[in-house]
Amino acid sequence: MKLNDLQSKAPAWTLARRAERMNPSVIREILKVTERPGIISFAGGLPSPKTFPVQAFHEACEKVLRDDGHGALQYAASEGYGPLREQVAALLPWNVDPAQVLITTGSQQALDLIAKVLIDAGSRILVETPTYLGALQAFAPMEPEVVGVKGDAHGVDLADLGAKAPGARFFYVLPNFQNPTGRMMSEAGRAGLATAAAQLNLPLVEDNPYGDLWFDAPPPAPLTARNPEGSIYMGSFSKVLAPGLRLGYVVAPAAIAPKLLQAKQAADLHTPGFNQRVVSEVLKDGFLDRHVPTIRALYREQRDAMLRALDREMAGLDVQWNKPDGGMFLWARLPEGVRALDLLPKAVDRGVAFVPGAAFYAEVPDERTLRLSFVTATPEQIDTGIAALAAAIREAL
Amino acid sequence: MKLNDLQSKAPAWTLARRAERMNPSVIREILKVTERPGIISFAGGLPSPKTFPVQAFHEACEKVLRDDGHGALQYAASEGYGPLREQVAALLPWNVDPAQVLITTGSQQALDLIAKVLIDAGSRILVETPTYLGALQAFAPMEPEVVGVKGDAHGVDLADLGAKAPGARFFYVLPNFQNPTGRMMSEAGRAGLATAAAQLNLPLVEDNPYGDLWFDAPPPAPLTARNPEGSIYMGSFSKVLAPGLRLGYVVAPAAIAPKLLQAKQAADLHTPGFNQRVVSEVLKDGFLDRHVPTIRALYREQRDAMLRALDREMAGLDVQWNKPDGGMFLWARLPEGVRALDLLPKAVDRGVAFVPGAAFYAEVPDERTLRLSFVTATPEQIDTGIAALAAAIREAL
Numbered sequence: 022m023k024l025n026d027l028q029s030k031a032p033a034w035t036l037a038r039r040a041e042r043m044n045p046s047v048i049r050e051i052l053k054v055t056e057r058p059g060i061i062s063f064a065g066g067l068p069s070p071k072t073f074p075v076q077a078f079h080e081a082c083e084k085v086l087r088d089d090g091h092g093a094l095q096y097a098a099s100e101g102y103g104p105l106r107e108q109v110a111a112l113l114p115w116n117v118d119p120a121q122v123l124i125t126t127g128s129q130q131a132l133d134l135i136a137k138v139l140i141d142a143g144s145r146i147l148v149e150t151p152t153y154l155g156a157l158q159a160f161a162p163m164e165p166e167v168v169g170v171k172g173d174a175h176g177v178d179l180a181d182l183g184a185k186a187p188g189a190r191f192f193y194v195l196p197n198f199q200n201p202t203g204r205m206m207s208e209a210g211r212a213g214l215a216t217a218a219a220q221l222n223l224p225l226v227e228d229n230p231y232g233d234l235w236f237d238a239p240p241p242a243p244l245t246a247r248n249p250e251g252s253i254y255m256g257s258f259s260k261v262l263a264p265g266l267r268l269g270y271v272v273a274p275a276a277i278a279p280k281l282l283q284a285k286q287a288a289d290l291h292t293p294g295f296n297q298r299v300v301s302e303v304l305k306d307g308f309l310d311r312h313v314p315t316i317r318a319l320y321r322e323q324r325d326a327m328l329r330a331l332d333r334e335m336a337g338l339d340v341q342w343n344k345p346d347g348g349m350f351l352w353a354r355l356p357e358g359v360r361a362l363d364l365l366p367k368a369v370d371r372g373v374a375f376v377p378g379a380a381f382y383a384e385v386p387d388e389r390t391l392r393l394s395f396v397t398a399t400p401e402q403i404d405t406g407i408a409a410l411a412a413a414i415r416e417a418l
Numbered sequence: 419m420k421l422n423d424l425q426s427k428a429p430a431w432t433l434a435r436r437a438e439r440m441n442p443s444v445i446r447e448i449l450k451v452t453e454r455p456g457i458i459s460f461a462g463g464l465p466s467p468k469t470f471p472v473q474a475f476h477e478a479c480e481k482v483l484r485d486d487g488h489g490a491l492q493y494a495a496s497e498g499y500g501p502l503r504e505q506v507a508a509l510l511p512w513n514v515d516p517a518q519v520l521i522t523t524g525s526q527q528a529l530d531l532i533a534k535v536l537i538d539a540g541s542r543i544l545v546e547t548p549t550y551l552g553a554l555q556a557f558a559p560m561e562p563e564v565v566g567v568k569g570d571a572h573g574v575d576l577a578d579l580g581a582k583a584p585g586a587r588f589f590y591v592l593p594n595f596q597n598p599t600g601r602m603m604s605e606a607g608r609a610g611l612a613t614a615a616a617q618l619n620l621p622l623v624e625d626n627p628y629g630d631l632w633f634d635a636p637p638p639a640p641l642t643a644r645n646p647e648g649s650i651y652m653g654s655f656s657k658v659l660a661p662g663l664r665l666g667y668v669v670a671p672a673a674i675a676p677k678l679l680q681a682k683q684a685a686d687l688h689t690p691g692f693n694q695r696v697v698s699e700v701l702k703d704g705f706l707d708r709h710v711p712t713i714r715a716l717y718r719e720q721r722d723a724m725l726r727a728l729d730r731e732m733a734g735l736d737v738q739w740n741k742p743d744g745g746m747f748l749w750a751r752l753p754e755g756v757r758a759l760d761l762l763p764k765a766v767d768r769g770v771a772f773v774p775g776a777a778f779y780a781e782v783p784d785e786r787t788l789r790l791s792f793v794t795a796t797p798e799q800i801d802t803g804i805a806a807l808a809a810a811i812r813e814a815l
Contacts, residue, residue: 070492086475126523
């Protein structure tokens with residue numbers, strides 16, 4: 022057989038069953054559209070690049086390479102860089118042993134590892150309604166049965182949780198300024214959920230990428246702080262430093278931590294050691310205590326700009342929205358009869374983009390919902406963009 | 419229920435079935451022992467840190483942060499950084515469209531993505547005998563039936579391959595200076611395997627982290643170059659630049675690439691954009707053409723030192739070993755009746771460590787084999803270490 026014959030020969034690739042569940046992220050497809058020049062995007066979940074401490078990274082890179090460049094560029098332990106694990110443990114508001122901290126390649130990877138360790142094909146897992154799309158995507162390859170639990174602005178519907186918990190492997194919750202809704206679970210909501218989960222013998226998987234981005238007052242204590250043995254906790258440096266280094270972490274009880282570590286070894290051996298040392302260096306001397314308040318102030322201004330624009334531009338339209346106390350997102354609901362997915366092309370024609378809320382539902386979506394990020398566009402762009410959105414809604418009515 | 423009650427309540431964590439297959443890496447456990455001061459380690463797969471171009475990284479970090487620090491620290495495309503994908507395509511010795519190149523968090527992640535996309539529970543997959551342990555660990559969570567194909571120093575036993583291929587999802591091969599054996603598949607071996615795979619309708623998964631580390635002459639063309647539609651190809655910057663940035667890549671045919679991309683999105687969103695830009699910067703102006711020859715020269719000297727030490731110290735002992743033409747590893751076989759796993763503690767007592775070969779077999783191991791890395795220890799340490807190993811073998815006889 023000649024080379025040419027071989028080259029024309031496509032063999033019998035057989036895809037895994039789970040590959041059928043893998044689909045391009047709706048959001049990423051939308052983001053491609055929004056990269057067109059002139060589009061004002063409320064779609065992305067991108068932190069404002071103004072908040073990235075470029076100079077601090079600059080100095081940290083230089084120091085890490087100067088002090089121990091060879092060590093920083095070598096293979097490293099799957100668990101993560103020791104000093105960074107200690108810094109993470111010290112940042113958390115309950116008693117965490119650094120040995121429980123596993124450094125991950127963004128907190129998205131923690132979701133992948135948790136899925137591998139806790140989900141069998143057909144396993145029931147519970148999520149909020151709506152929930153973080155990236156979590157649904159990370160869980161999907163392990164072929165779970167994903168069940169949405171009802172909730173409102175304050176917390177979870179405990180009766181619904183009780184009905185759906187039997188046999189569930191875990192309940193995935195994002196209590197602080199949730200992606201996509203921006204909502205924050207109240208103290209009463211947390212206390213009730215923690216008690217119910219313990220009574221139901223239901224493990225919690227708590228995701229907290231946005232908790233530090235509060236505007237008026239810090240959120241109540243994490244669910245994990247209330248029952249560390251019954252919870253896995255995930256955090257990230259993506260929103261308080263920068264996402265481009267891909268640094269997150271997961272804190273798991275002793276029953277789970279060794280399996281997550283083994284899954285981590287198999288997934289990418291370890292998170293880049295250079296990045297871990299750079300972030301560890303940046304974190305020294307209380308950097309976050311000085312830096313994060315500047316992000317809060319900026320995002321609060323941006324949220325206020327969007328709320329003002331919504332008040333002004335949506336007057337007379339039957340559009341509803343919430344007032345997030347932190348984070349990056351605001352959640353809105355369109356007038357009866359207007360589907361967000363149908364509105365999107367009309368809005369893009371007028372130069373503004375958003376993410377239809379349907380993407381964030383595990384089961385039946387509320388097709389009138391949409392997610393608006395208030396952190397990427399400037400206040401002036403927010404004014405223009407919200408006016409364009411209102412015009413598109415009027416057209417759709 | 420009080421907080422204290424909750425804290426003492428460990429819920430019913432149920433592990434996924436695949437978690438039972440996850441075990442601590444034998445090698446990583448051994449490496450912990452070898453971190454004891456004074457131990458000469460032939461165990462690790464660590465590139466020599468002398469080869470890391472720290473100054474080039476230094477300059478590249480500075481340039482990337484100065485030219486577009488905010489872009490480098492922002493979320494980025496799951497596919498990878500465009501210019502780096504083009505550079506990878508240009509490095510490969512067949513016609514590769516940059517759109518087929520997916521940047522991964524080390525090539526270990528490519529194994530994880532391939533497993534997710536191509537392996538169902540119970541799927542038959544074929545590997546060499548022996549094979550890379552990290553691949554076995556990456557495939558294991560998807561619960562395949564892993565079958566070892568016989569082979570020798572020149573290539574694969576095609577009769578055995580023919581018998582085992584029916585129904586197999588793919589054959590995983592590492593043709594260049596394989597981990598663990600250091601062996602290189604000959605041109606005849608490659609031609610025969612490429613033809614057989616095409617006739618058998620058997621997809622190949624080709625892993626090539628060591629191909630650039632040849633000592634006398636470059637290896638024959640990759641298997642993938644002979645049938646790109648029938649192969650997935652993996653490469654890495656870990657051995658030609660440095661592993662601590664975790665940068666690898668996978669090139670897949672159009673039938674598979676979109677699914678790998680979707681698995682990548684779910685796994686960690688994207689490989690750190692900062693690292694990708696830094697490596698892209700380092701690669702400019704033919705850096706590898708100047709740098710890689712220095713690694714080859716160093717590793718060749720190290721291999722020669724180990725071969726000389728083996729000749730001298732193993733005289734009169736019935737120990738066999740090969741003479742690798744590149745890479746980082748040498749494969750040895752102990753006298754009859756001596757198991758490498760039993761020898762290890764005796765060797766460690768005498769101050770030297772290696773990896774027992776049994777870890778690298780998918781099925782029945784040859785327990786007399788062991789892997790010796792010749793790149794981490796200095797020539798003087800190699801002399802001392804091989805003498806200590808010979809003494810341990812004499813004691814074990």
